[in-house]
Amino acid sequence: MKPIQAGLLATAAMMTAMSVQAETLRWGAARDIYSLDPYSYGDSYTIAFMNHVYEALVRYDENLEIEGALATEWETVSPSVWRFHLREGVTFQDGAEFTADDVIASLTRVSDPASPLKGNLPAYKSATKVDDHTVDIELTGPYPLLLNDLTNILIFDADWLKDNDAEKPSDAAAGVENYATNNANGTGPFIVESRTPDAKTVLVRNEDWWDEPQHNIDRIEFTPITSAPTRVAALLSGEINFTEEAPVQDLERLAAAPGVTLQETPSLRTIMFGFNRKPELEDGRENPFNDLHVRQAFDIAIDRDLLAKRVFRGKSRPSGSMVAPEIPGYAEALDAYPAADPEKARALLAEAGHEGLEFSLVCTNDAYVNDEELCRAVVSMLSRAGFKPTLDSAPQALQTPKRAGGKSDVYIIGWATLPMMDAYSVLQQIIHTKGEAWGVFNWGEWSYPEIDKLIEQASTEMDRDKRLAIETEALQMAKDELVMLPLYQQPMAWAMSEKVESVVQNPDNKARHWLTRLAE
Numbered sequence: 001m002k003p004i005q006a007g008l009l010a011t012a013a014m015m016t017a018m019s020v021q022a023e024t025l026r027w028g029a030a031r032d033i034y035s036l037d038p039y040s041y042g043d044s045y046t047i048a049f050m051n052h053v054y055e056a057l058v059r060y061d062e063n064l065e066i067e068g069a070l071a072t073e074w075e076t077v078s079p080s081v082w083r084f085h086l087r088e089g090v091t092f093q094d095g096a097e098f099t100a101d102d103v104i105a106s107l108t109r110v111s112d113p114a115s116p117l118k119g120n121l122p123a124y125k126s127a128t129k130v131d132d133h134t135v136d137i138e139l140t141g142p143y144p145l146l147l148n149d150l151t152n153i154l155i156f157d158a159d160w161l162k163d164n165d166a167e168k169p170s171d172a173a174a175g176v177e178n179y180a181t182n183n184a185n186g187t188g189p190f191i192v193e194s195r196t197p198d199a200k201t202v203l204v205r206n207e208d209w210w211d212e213p214q215h216n217i218d219r220i221e222f223t224p225i226t227s228a229p230t231r232v233a234a235l236l237s238g239e240i241n242f243t244e245e246a247p248v249q250d251l252e253r254l255a256a257a258p259g260v261t262l263q264e265t266p267s268l269r270t271i272m273f274g275f276n277r278k279p280e281l282e283d284g285r286e287n288p289f290n291d292l293h294v295r296q297a298f299d300i301a302i303d304r305d306l307l308a309k310r311v312f313r314g315k316s317r318p319s320g321s322m323v324a325p326e327i328p329g330y331a332e333a334l335d336a337y338p339a340a341d342p343e344k345a346r347a348l349l350a351e352a353g354h355e356g357l358e359f360s361l362v363c364t365n366d367a368y369v370n371d372e373e374l375c376r377a378v379v380s381m382l383s384r385a386g387f388k389p390t391l392d393s394a395p396q397a398l399q400t401p402k403r404a405g406g407k408s409d410v411y412i413i414g415w416a417t418l419p420m421m422d423a424y425s426v427l428q429q430i431i432h433t434k435g436e437a438w439g440v441f442n443w444g445e446w447s448y449p450e451i452d453k454l455i456e457q458a459s460t461e462m463d464r465d466k467r468l469a470i471e472t473e474a475l476q477m478a479k480d481e482l483v484m485l486p487l488y489q490q491p492m493a494w495a496m497s498e499k500v501e502s503v504v505q506n507p508d509n510k511a512r513h514w515l516t517r518l519a520e
Helices: 003-021 044-052 099-108 147-152 158-163 228-237 248-256 291-301 304-309 342-351 371-384 396-404 424-431 449-458 466-478
Strands: 024-029 056-060 067-069 071-077 081-086 123-130 134-139 190-196 200-205 219-224 259-276 358-364 388-394 411-413 484-497 500-502
Touching: 024 228, 024 466, 044 081, 067 071, 067 291, 081 259, 099 134, 099 158, 123 158, 158 248, 190 484, 228 248, 228 484, 259 291, 259 371, 291 342, 291 371, 291 484, 304 371, 358 371, 358 396, 371 388, 371 411, 388 396, 396 411, 411 424, 424 449
Parallel strands: 024 219, 358 388, 358 411
Antiparallel strands: 056 067, 071 081, 081 134, 123 134, 190 200, 200 219, 259 411, 259 484
């Protein structure tokens, strides 16, 4: 055997041995990420995954409190200017030094008119370099939630973007790609080793990460497994050792399986129904959902407790609140919901002159936990209360144009307030009258000027206690008017093999594997 061949064989054998010994997290996901470019789509799942590779100026810690990441300190130097002091000694995964130029390039890219994520920085105006490790961010005016917004703005290397002609954002939905779509260079705890879309993405440990690693993972193999039964089978067989998408219907089976651990909690995502509030429905009828009595009848026709028991096996959290208890602005008094009373609902409907009301319920069957089963159960409840609903259930790719385009009578929507994690999120995006910077998800096209005034007041109130009180008042008014009809916070279940020693689970349902420990 020639010396070079012997050397190659020895190296291959050594690499194989290292691979066997490496601590590998085999992550079985319910879906793939859209891109390696965290700006390519307004998708919290993709951004959460890419947070293993890229980092933001600030981040949520394991208790969902904001802490410094690439920035160590910050202060306001005027009502509309924030100054950020950057962490020194940080390098990108290609060895380039992290500086203020990278922050400015990233903010310019994410706020570009063509950026799918430009709405994630609603008050951003410009950024100025003070020195290599200090940046001023100018806003359109006083704005109290900049730090919350910045948790989702991951930082690129300015020279890497320029050298690879990726300074302009990509757009996954529009099919616009560039070098950042399939390549990555962050400052985070892991490095992208390889990616095959819809098949596997492999991350390896970043040995030069600036932070103190709590994890002991050498390698993450991220595999999308869209079929729930296949995902469960993969966990039980050892093909994967972690999933954050354990199906509700399989939880008892998984709990009984040897070597499998479950972590369960209600998530932040509140599932709600929204009503068409235009003067006329799509078929030309005068819109009965503009009558509060009809919306009240709809509300008391639904048995939230029975839905929790039958559809979610007791795992959901029935709710009368548009935001979960963990969200600032939540008020326990607003979480009350009426007991189901189909006879009273029928009487209310008749009193309003709409007994036997026919309408379509636009539902997804792949967007939320057990969403189609939920909608079928709700149709049955509404039918007993004198409504005549028709269920229109299909994948969200087909249903979202109907919902967003105002072409549904009643529709399902889920809202987790991410990345803001503040009640202002649902108020600004859903409750406020639709406008350039407001009401993006106001699919029903309602308008309550008195509520709008409160929301706009909250948007500039820098005193946290005063702001939250304003938000709670606005939520109370929206609840009184039944602008949205909240049902529950959907269940969340993570399942793992005994290989996974510990994970940090939060109700935002984001895996933070730089905090995960594997059994050695």
